[in-house]
Amino acid sequence: MSILDWFNKNKLKKTDQASRLDIPGDLWMKCPSCNDTLYLKDLEQNKKVCHCNYHFRISPEERIAMHFDNGSFEEIEPQIEAIDFLKFKDTQSYEIRLKKAKEKTKHADAILIGTAKLNHLPVNIGVMDFSFMGGSMGSVVGEKITRIIENAIDNKFPLIIFTSSGGARMQEGIMSLMQMAKTSAALQKLADVHVPYISVLCDPTTGGTSASFAMLGDINIAEPGALISFAGPRVIEQTIRQKLPKGFQRSEFLLEKGMLDMVVKRQNMKDTLSSLVKTLNPHYERVAK
Amino acid sequence: MKPLEFEKPLDDLYTKIDELKQLSQESNIDLSTDITAIEKRAEKMKEDIYSSLTPAQIIQIARHPNRPNTLSLAQLLCEEFTELKGDRCFRDDPSIVGGVGKLGPHRVMIIGHQKGADTKEKIKRNFGMPHPEGYRKGLRLMKMADKFDMPIITFIDTPGAYPGKEAEERGQAEAIARNLKEMIGINVPILTVVIGEGGSGGALGIAVANRILMLEYAVYSVISPEGCASILFRDASRAEYAAEKLKMTANDIVELGIADKILKEPLGGAHNEWGAIATSIKNALLEELDDLLKLSKEEIKNQRYNKFRSFGKFKEPKPA
Ligand SMILES: [Zn+2]
Numbered sequence: 241m242s243i244l245d246w247f248n249k250n251k252l253k254k255t256d257q258a259s260r261l262d263i264p265g266d267l268w269m270k271c272p273s274c275n276d277t278l279y280l281k282d283l284e285q286n287k288k289v290c291h292c293n294y295h296f297r298i299s300p301e302e303r304i305a306m307h308f309d310n311g312s313f314e315e316i317e318p319q320i321e322a323i324d325f326l327k328f329k330d331t332q333s334y335e336i337r338l339k340k341a342k343e344k345t346k347h348a349d350a351i352l353i354g355t356a357k358l359n360h361l362p363v364n365i366g367v368m369d370f371s372f373m374g375g376s377m378g379s380v381v382g383e384k385i386t387r388i389i390e391n392a393i394d395n396k397f398p399l400i401i402f403t404s405s406g407g408a409r410m411q412e413g414i415m416s417l418m419q420m421a422k423t424s425a426a427l428q429k430l431a432d433v434h435v436p437y438i439s440v441l442c443d444p445t446t447g448g449t450s451a452s453f454a455m456l457g458d459i460n461i462a463e464p465g466a467l468i469s470f471a472g473p474r475v476i477e478q479t480i481r482q483k484l485p486k487g488f489q490r491s492e493f494l495l496e497k498g499m500l501d502m503v504v505k506r507q508n509m510k511d512t513l514s515s516l517v518k519t520l521n522p523h524y525e526r527v528a529k
Numbered sequence: 530m531k532p533l534e535f536e537k538p539l540d541d542l543y544t545k546i547d548e549l550k551q552l553s554q555e556s557n558i559d560l561s562t563d564i565t566a567i568e569k570r571a572e573k574m575k576e577d578i579y580s581s582l583t584p585a586q587i588i589q590i591a592r593h594p595n596r597p598n599t600l601s602l603a604q605l606l607c608e609e610f611t612e613l614k615g616d617r618c619f620r621d622d623p624s625i626v627g628g629v630g631k632l633g634p635h636r637v638m639i640i641g642h643q644k645g646a647d648t649k650e651k652i653k654r655n656f657g658m659p660h661p662e663g664y665r666k667g668l669r670l671m672k673m674a675d676k677f678d679m680p681i682i683t684f685i686d687t688p689g690a691y692p693g694k695e696a697e698e699r700g701q702a703e704a705i706a707r708n709l710k711e712m713i714g715i716n717v718p719i720l721t722v723v724i725g726e727g728g729s730g731g732a733l734g735i736a737v738a739n740r741i742l743m744l745e746y747a748v749y750s751v752i753s754p755e756g757c758a759s760i761l762f763r764d765a766s767r768a769e770y771a772a773e774k775l776k777m778t779a780n781d782i783v784e785l786g787i788a789d790k791i792l793k794e795p796l797g798g799a800h801n802e803w804g805a806i807a808t809s810i811k812n813a814l815l816e817e818l819d820d821l822l823k824l825s826k827e828e829i830k831n832q833r834y835n836k837f838r839s840f841g842k843f844k845e846p847k848p849a
Contacts, residue, residue: 322844331761410751420733422840451709471693
């Protein structure tokens with residue numbers, strides 16, 4: 241359902257790019273929130289956060305570089321790839337969509353998983369990639385999330401997943417729906433061995449992703465202003481035939497409604513995460529011995 | 530009862546038969562040979578129609594207002610069915626119902642979606658589209674079943690979880706997610722029967738089961754074909770095509786390895802005759818319970834976990 245938002249955002253992105261290209265040199269970027277024109281280098285230095293606190297969407301590589309110790313990320317299972325087992329075709333075949341997404345992102349699918357260090361503490365991480373077919377969850381995303389959870393069950397290091405996803409991948413039909421149950425089931429096993437799981441919800445986290453592993457953190461954190469929902473705003477507006485209030489389904493709204501523990505700015509994310517995993521994980525001491 | 534669109538030629542024949550019968554009575558002419566001939570033709574036509582249904586037609590049957598529903602099935606299947614209500618947090622959601630009863634020799638908990646029959650009831654039950662409270666009620670009842678060692682049976686029939694403002698405010702995503710996680714830890718067997726529409730996360734939220742059975746004309750999908758068409762094609766009229774592509778019929782779902790078994794419906798669909806389908810559901814459930822109750826609690830949980838763990842189709846190079 242909320243893949244709708246992905247398509248809307250895709251439309252938006254085109255205009256973003258257009259406004260970006262208006263300016264020669266491609267050194268500037270326009271903030272979609274405050275409309276200010278920002279010097280790209282400054283923006284990068286500020287972890288892609290505008291002075292108005294708008295958090296730009298970023299690639300998994302950027303996120304890993306920002307939040308984990310330099311060079312500590314070791315990817316797991318990069319070779320798992322999607323297949324078009326339903327021979328699904330809408331305006332384009334799934335096969336072609338996959339090919340294009342792989343070329344664009346240089347990734348096999350919409351998530352990277354692996355181990356990393358967080359202020360010297362070993363952790364298991366998953367980082368979703370919205371630019372790969374709207375971060376949608378098909379069999380590969382579901383399998384990789386399950387495997388990183390199993391890795392955490394094994395090594396007893398905390399798990400941190402950064403979500404950014406429009407929900408289930410329609411092109412895989414019912415199989416994508418089942419990934420919601422599969423990932424949630426694995427989290428139940430993780431809970432059995434008392435390993436903490438921190439879910440960091442980034443813009444956007446909707447549909448089948450929010451209604452499974454994203455909402456199941458022992459701690460749920462969101463980046464400011466992220467859209468977090470089950471049904472996307474457009475679907476709701478169509479259903480209830482009303483405009484939704486400003487800020488509806490944004491991080492701050494969810495915090496108020498009791499769905500999140502905290503909203504954390506990108507600049508403070510690393511320290512917040514490392515403090516939490518250090519405090520929560522009962523296994524670090526044993527492993528250190 | 531209004532006929533489904535593709536049943537109209539059949540309905541016309543039945544009307545004709547009725548007219549002939551009336552004519553024969555009024556005018557005292559013996560038309561029985563003609564009537565029998567047309568009746569035979571009607572039977573043949575019914576068989577033909579029902580043996581070559583398209584996915585879009587199957588969806589119409591799955592959504593038929595006269596489909597058997599959770600509360601009726603609970604009454605037909607169980608002795609002493611007692612409905613239980615409320616999530617103990619916010620309210621009772623009439624879109625998901627539940628209760629306890631005896632199925633053959635077993636004490637069971639029954640939980641399922643309830644769409645409602647007439648307009649008034651449909652509105653009350655929100656057309657079977659639950660709010661978070663519905664999932665929370667479902668989980669409360671499942672935990673009670675676990676506590677009292679009662680197998681759980683869930684009936685699936687929903688267009689999906691309700692995409693509304695209050696549902697979001699009260700944590701629709703969290704409610705469904707929690708059920709997916711916690712159902713894995715339940716120690717008693719869970720059996721799911723998709724009786725009508727298996728609409729996305731709204732269906733899955735009470736369907737993490739050891740066995741998944743589907744009525745012959747039930748469907749199960751990640752998204753409604755209408756939703757899929759309007760998103761991917763930006764054209765709602767492509768729903769029929771989307772219905773084919775999504776592979777959502779009982780045959781497809783079994784072929785993909787998600788559902789375990791199809792329960793055959795009487796010719797013309799279960800909406801014409803609840804008694805027969807209730808019997809076949811009961812027999813199937815008793816058979817599955819016989820199997821599952823031989824397992825230990827740990828084995829029951831593992832079987833359910835391994836079933837869901839195995840779902841997914843992807844390619845991976847063999848390790849060297
Ligand atoms: Zn700004």
